[in-house]
Amino acid sequence: MLSFKELAAVFNDYLGGYSYPSEPSGLYKPVEYIMSLGGKRIRPLLCLASYNLYHNNVMKAADAAMAVEVFHNFSLVHDDLMDNADIRRGKASVHKKYDDNTAILSGDVMLIMSYQCFEKYPEKFYELNRLFSKTAIEVCEGQRMDMDFENMERPPIDDYIKMISLKTSVLIACALQMGAVIASAPSKDAEHLYEFGKNIGIAFQVQDDLLDSFGKDAMIGKKVGGDILQRKKTYLYLKSLDLLSQEQAIRLKNLYSEQTLSDAEHIHEVKTLFKAAHVDVHAQELKLVYQQLAMSHLDAVDVEESKKQVLRSFAENLLDRSY
Amino acid sequence: MLSFKELAAVFNDYLGGYSYPSEPSGLYKPVEYIMSLGGKRIRPLLCLASYNLYHNNVMKAADAAMAVEVFHNFSLVHDDLMDNADIRRGKASVHKKYDDNTAILSGDVMLIMSYQCFEKYPEKFYELNRLFSKTAIEVCEGQRMDMDFENMERPPIDDYIKMISLKTSVLIACALQMGAVIASAPSKDAEHLYEFGKNIGIAFQVQDDLLDSFGKDAMIGKKVGGDILQRKKTYLYLKSLDLLSQEQAIRLKNLYSEQTLSDAEHIHEVKTLFKAAHVDVHAQELKLVYQQLAMSHLDAVDVEESKKQVLRSFAENLLDRSY
Numbered sequence A, B: 001m002l003s004f005k006e007l008a009a010v011f012n013d014y015l016g017g018y019s020y021p022s023e024p025s026g027l028y029k030p031v032e033y034i035m036s037l038g039g040k041r042i043r044p045l046l047c048l049a050s051y052n053l054y055h056n057n058v059m060k061a062a063d064a065a066m067a068v069e070v071f072h073n074f075s076l077v078h079d080d081l082m083d084n085a086d087i088r089r090g091k092a093s094v095h096k097k098y099d100d101n102t103a104i105l106s107g108d109v110m111l112i113m114s115y116q117c118f119e120k121y122p123e124k125f126y127e128l129n130r131l132f133s134k135t136a137i138e139v140c141e142g143q144r145m146d147m148d149f150e151n152m153e154r155p156p157i158d159d160y161i162k163m164i165s166l167k168t169s170v171l172i173a174c175a176l177q178m179g180a181v182i183a184s185a186p187s188k189d190a191e192h193l194y195e196f197g198k199n200i201g202i203a204f205q206v207q208d209d210l211l212d213s214f215g216k217d218a219m220i221g222k223k224v225g226g227d228i229l230q231r232k233k234t235y236l237y238l239k240s241l242d243l244l245s246q247e248q249a250i251r252l253k254n255l256y257s258e259q260t261l262s263d264a265e266h267i268h269e270v271k272t273l274f275k276a277a278h279v280d281v282h283a284q285e286l287k288l289v290y291q292q293l294a295m296s297h298l299d300a301v302d303v304e305e306s307k308k309q310v311l312r313s314f315a316e317n318l319l320d321r322s323y
Helices: A004-017 A025-036 A042-052 A058-083 A100-120 A122-150 A157-182 A187-214 A235-243 A246-257 A263-276 A279-300 A305-319 B004-017 B025-036 B042-052 B058-083 B100-120 B125-149 B157-182 B187-214 B235-243 B246-257 B263-276 B279-300 B305-319
Strands: none
Touching (some): A004 A042, A042 A058, A042 A157, A042 A305, A058 A122, A100 B100, A122 B025, A122 B100, A187 A263, A187 A279, A187 A305, A235 A246, A235 A263, A235 A279, A246 A263, A263 A279, A279 A305, B004 B042, B004 B305, B025 B058, B025 B100, B042 B058, B042 B157, B042 B305, B058 B100, B058 B125, B058 B157, B100 B125, B157 B187, B157 B235, B187 B235, B187 B263, B187 B279, B187 B305, B235 B246, B235 B263, B246 B263, B263 B279, B279 B305
16 A cells, blocks of 8 residues: 555656657647646546555556546646636646637647546446546536526525536546546445545535635635635635525625725625624534545445555545634 | 438438537537537538448447537637637637637537547447547647648648648548448458548648639638638648749748738739649649549448449539639
8 A cells, every 4th residue: 555645656757757749839838838837636646546445556547547637637727718817836827828729729639638548448448438528527517507606696505516516526536436447446436436535525625615714824825815805606605695694695795796895805894794604614514524424435445444544544634724 | 322411311310319418508508509500511421421331220320420520519619719710600609609718618518528429339439439539639739730830931831731631631531430440340441431531631621722712702602812811821822932933932922921902902912923823733733632542542442332432422522613
């Protein structure tokens, strides 16, 4: 069993040895650029860790891990363009460093490249591709729901959970299941690992919402209140509307439709209402529900407890950020 | 053996019975929209025709035909956005009818949907996917080369042929090969059908370049001289630079870098130089070379001559537009 750090070393080695096509350079340089910006590589490492529950030669799972990482980066390239987000991991996003058309086309080729990674698994090809396509479609659906929420006054909380599940969790789930598929694990195990990942993903996103409003700048690596300034209809916002008095709820809605206050005042007022609603307690509870659900699926995976320690620690680390 | 018209009826039936997912509608309505705009459906029909060389139940090849058609339409959605082309088949293009972000995201989901079509062929899945990914990558490379040529004074003619081959011909070739693969045709046949399609595609594009400058408005369904106005570095332009005197070549280059003349004057002057170079004769010769190469590959396909008549007539019809 390799530790998460050791798995990261394996995947970094793989990435270092990966050679992108050279021509036309206008197509492939942007691919190399976004892939080189780093990030936590959570999805590929989970794919390797899942495979490692069953076998030691984790390099066997590296191509599938790469597929997921390339797909994730494809989605960042297109999402950054759609969101007009000029910074990615502290550097210029692809459409900013190059141009919009380059972001579209190099993103497209990344999506195709991610499919090509599975060609290394002729025997598992059908199963991997099918799972991957289903997941990729869901990610697009989640992104569309997120875009649609901008124009909705009050999307149902259930739809919000569905959106974050599609937009972020299913790819984490897919990465874990793929590791199991490549390892020829029992299908029950593969499904439990999928559900483990999916629920961890949702818990992580709820925590992310919480940290955005209640974290400290230094802890989250960005300014507190970004979601609030962007008027994002997060769980905190939607649940507060349920919990607050009618008068307070109207005030919160107005804050999200107006632009009259300074940024600092706007954040302060919204947070005051979030606190009045005690929505942080509810969000923590929700996070815990998904976290426990995730762990119950990990418990159900039919391998020795000691082997699951890597995934267990990973989840605990990911979800222990208090605010 | 079905005629091309009968194959079209089969594919239209298939399309009519195809149900797109309904939600989120902001994702899938644009997909239905672009797919409903019609077009000649050349690629899917060639896929069916190729399958039909070997077997009668052409519906068996309909899902692969659909994959190619969905992919082709995906490329139109993203290309129209990149080219700022507001009209597609006489209607608003997707980014114009909806918005830019919708064109990006619904295009992405179409690319994934095209992969999903192959799930109907578990036994040929690996072969079909591999061919499809290779082709899809090449289409992106062709599009990138086309974009790069805009900023090059004089791309080599060989690169121009390579660009049109990647951007348009390989998908036609892929469609034909897929029909053969699904029919379990001998691999030699599948390769000859691929080469038939690829060379037909190049011949067709050269003809398209010719018609743009030397056709009649009514014949080509659009204004003559569109490429000339857009300063596209087509075969006619690049070959003329080879054929003209130094003085004339400088004049042609200047015409492509200036915007001083009226549209009509610009087209007239460029065409006068094209005629002085007799570049139409060269282009016709080039078209014929590729057309004959295509036919020699069709000849080499190991099925009865009578069965090949549909593909032969198709190619002749496609390439008999004189100017």
